[in-house]
Amino acid sequence: MSFQEYYNSQIKKKLMADLKISNIMAVPRVTKIVINVGAGEAVTNKNVIEKIQEQLTLISGQHAVVTKAKKSVSAFKIRQGLAIGVKVTLRGKRMYEFMEKVIKIVIPRIRDFRGISDTNIDMHGNLNIGFSEQTIFHEIEYDKVDKMRGLQVTFVTSASTKEQGKKLFSLLGVPFVS
Secondary structure (H helix, E strand, O other), rough: HHHHHHHHHHHHHHHHHHHHHOOHHOOEEEEEEEEEEEEEEOOOHHHHHHHHHHHHHHHHHHEEEEOOOOOOHHHOOEEOOEEEEEEEEEEHHHEEEEEHHHHHHHHHHHHOOOEEEEEHHHOOEEEEEOOOOHHHOOOHHHHOOOOOOOEEEEEEEEHHHHHHHHHHHHHHHOOEEE
8 A cells, every 4th residue: 555545545544533623625645745955055066956956856856946046145255046955745646655765764774763743843834854864765775875964854745834834744644852
């Protein structure tokens, strides 16, 4: 059973009962996942963006997009239009596959992991997880990594409150600190 089928068949019903929701369309769900890597070092080294883009494409299974600076910041030597990051937005089947991979494979591989704090959920029920290195994803070969870089993963939901978002993620299997 895929993660999407598991959500539709079991978690939706449980959420309706626990949150006392009568309309099935009002049940909170994950709408998209955004994976972001900032690369401030791209100011001095232009090849960094290509390597990050290649690694993010391997991790997500979808082509990564280069993000450019909206404003010039002289203190950081950044000019408007300069490539300073890479991101991927996942929806649909790829989103559920990536979510399952993060919950069941990647999070257990984190060293000294004690759980995710519920402060990582914002007031709209979205979960933000920061990973300190990209090598915890099994698609990345350790020998080919030039530098350890962190990445930010945001799970965007249709939940209206923090409590609904926490209930959704705990039923999906995200390990929270008790």
